[in-house]
Amino acid sequence: MEPFIRLTGIVAPLDRVNVDTDQIIPKQFLKRVERTGFGQFLFFDWRYLPDGQPNPDFELNHPGYRGATILAAGRNFGCGSSREHAPWALLDYGFRAIIAPSFADIFYNNCFQNGILPVTLPEETVNQIIARAKERPGYQLTVDLERNLVEDSHGLSVPFEINPFRRHCLLHGLDDIGLTLQHEAEIAAYESQRPPWRPVTTGLAVSTTRTDQ
Amino acid sequence: MSARTMFEKIWDSHVVREAPGEPALLYIDLHLVHEVTSPQAFDGLRLSGRRVRRPDLTIATMDHNVPTWARSLPVTDEISRRQMEVLARNCAEFGIPLFDLHSPRQGIVHIIGPELGLTQPGMTIVCGDSHTSTHGAFGALAFGIGTSEVEHVLATQCLLQTRPKTMEIRVNGRLPRGVTAKDVILGIIGTIGTAGATGYAVEYTGEAIRSLSMEGRMTICNMSIEAGARAGMVAPDDTTFAYLEGRPCAPRGADFERALAVWQTLPTDPGAHFDRVVEIEASSLAPFVTWGTNPGMVVPVTGRVPDPSSFSDPADRRAAERALEYMGLTPGTAIQDIPIDRVFLGSCTNSRIEDLRAAARVVRGRKVHPRVRAMVVPGSTTVKRQAEAEGLDRIFQEAGFEWREAGCSMCLGMNPDILRPGERCASTSNRNFEGRQGKGGRTHLVSPVMAAAAAIAGHFVDIRDWDFED
Secondary structure, eight states: OOOOEEEEEEEEEEEHHHHHBHHOEEEGGOOOOOOSGGGGGGHHHBBBBBTTSSTTTTGGGGGGGGOOOOOEEOBBBBBBBBTTTTHHHHHHTTOOOOESSOOHHHHHHHTTTTTTTTEOOOOOHHHHHHHHHHSSSTOOEEEEEETTTTTTTTEEEEEEOHHHHHHHHHTTTTOOHHHTTTHHHHHHHHHSSSOOOOHHHHHHOSOOOOOOH | OOOOOOHHHHHTTEEEEEEEEEETEEOOSSSEEEESSSSSHHHHHHHTOOOOOGGGGGEEEOOOTOOSSSSSSSOOHHHEEEHHHHHHHHHHHHHEEEEEOOOOBBBOOHHHHHHHHHTTOEEEEEESSSSGGGGGGSSEEEOOOOHHHEEEEHHSSEEOOOOOEEEEEEEEEEOOOOOOHHHHHHHHHHHHHTTTTTTEEEESSSSSHTOOOOOHHHHHHHGGGGTSSSSOOOOHHHHHHHHTTTTSSSSHHHHHHHHHHHHHHOOTTTOOSSEEEEEEEEGGOOOOOESSSTOOOEEEEEEOOOOOOSSSSSHHHHHHHHHHHHHHHOTHHHGGOOBEEEEEEEETOSSSSSHHHHHHHTTOOOOOTTTEEEHHHHHHHOHHHHHTTTTHHHHHHHOOOOOOSSSSGGGGTTOOOOOOTOOOOEOOOSOOOOTTTSOOOEEEOOHHHHHOOOOOOSSOOOOOSSSOOO
16 A cells, blocks of 8 residues: 655545545446546546536536545545445545545545545635635645644645554555454454354355356 | 443454554454455455455355346346356355355345344444444444455454444334334434434434334344444344344354353443433334435425525535435425335345335235336345245235345346436435436435335325225
């Protein structure tokens, strides 16, 4: 995973609340078995008109937000489905940081697994950022994870809170699985004292015969 | 030890490792896998040369994009077929039992866990699907995870988790006639909002919850995520134990007694502290219908489509305006005057045998409205066979419903079962998001009996006014 230390970039405003993961990446694109290539489908049903042309009314289609790396959105961003295709699509499109007054739990966790920094700021600050990005397309912010600060060149400087473990992993690009596997002895010790009557799935399915392509 | 909530007891008994400033490492008792959120996780394992630590605590099924008819024919959607084949190959390679398209135990992942007795009190259960909260109905800690976390659980049988806060949602009194578990949870989400429980593990308590069957409790826990909750739970009791006893994976004989002794210690201790308590009177609940594009946009069936100007928060007002435009609705319209085109009876929220029985009682001897296309998609092949043994399939088909094979189907429209743009659907599923059931499709969430009655009438009706065997 790519580390996240400090990012300066264009802010794209998405002035909507409760943006669900079905909107971020509609279900027709969940059938791919790869992790990459989802950016072209990001916000698909909002981004494109029924005839396939870009919807000029959709915020991200404004030329001033081309190349944006920071998304600023309303509260409860990423609610609904657990699909990690949502952060994959955001990342593939180019977003490395998302700023919102609040996030849905599963989406928030999924961001950290993909090197995306979700930044929670007070609603009035987010509204201010969205307003600035709308007034001046091309408006830039710096998101600094080493100093836990969001800043612009017009005097905005706001601290944000983040779980210290998650911060550490993002700063160093650490992989959770590798960290957990270092605790093999503790996992084995836990397993040895699990109640023996807990259910197992062994033998439930008749076969898992290999189907070749 | 001080008084603890059920959540705290289950959490504490699954901590493998805890360190200051770090999320806890929790042991996972059961990992459910399906075709849509797992392929990238298995790829990750292969890339790093890792194995599945506990295939014996893992089970896979095909549910999200399976066709619900003509199962004997090849799957025509090539990308869906490939996703299913990839799951079969991954399960074979890593030794994970799989219920494939032709297995008699195939079904929606959250239906088959409970019906096999795999879902038991006091367990930790995860799945790459947000409706994993369903399993909390048994007094388990169950929640949805992303694909990276699926890979983490496959590799380690553990998960890094930040401890959520606790919330009690107490539903006092008995439910009025015609008011179902679905209406309880829609009423709760309408009250606390779609982010009302974000950051919390919710325990549902009170007389109305206690009097529900396991099916009803599953419906409530299922939609906890629609209020933003990390998990939803109901304390296990005699209803739970009676449901479990004798199921294929439930403990037997002396083991059942041992398990029971542990399960009975799980309920929240008297005086235990919840971070937040919400109380709702069952008598205040009615059959609900959603009018907008999230499950919190809901009114009683006797209500009207709200006026966006009645929302005080500007962001909520804009969201309501957008929702009404998408839904093609005018403020002030009576809910019962809204005509419908489609009815979907199914999904992990409401496709269990009890849901189908209730809907069949409404439908029996009646005909689906000529404008309406209605379908029943049982939650699992086991549910389907049980329903057929009881003759429910004939009741539905004689009324004009389509009777399908098991799967997620039109709840999320990954298979061919979708709405056309502009079509309006009374659905027993869990999400009315824009495009959820098909691009441009308009979803109204309701209970199974309300969906059944709407299919007959061609518009929403108050089930409390209907003459049917309760």
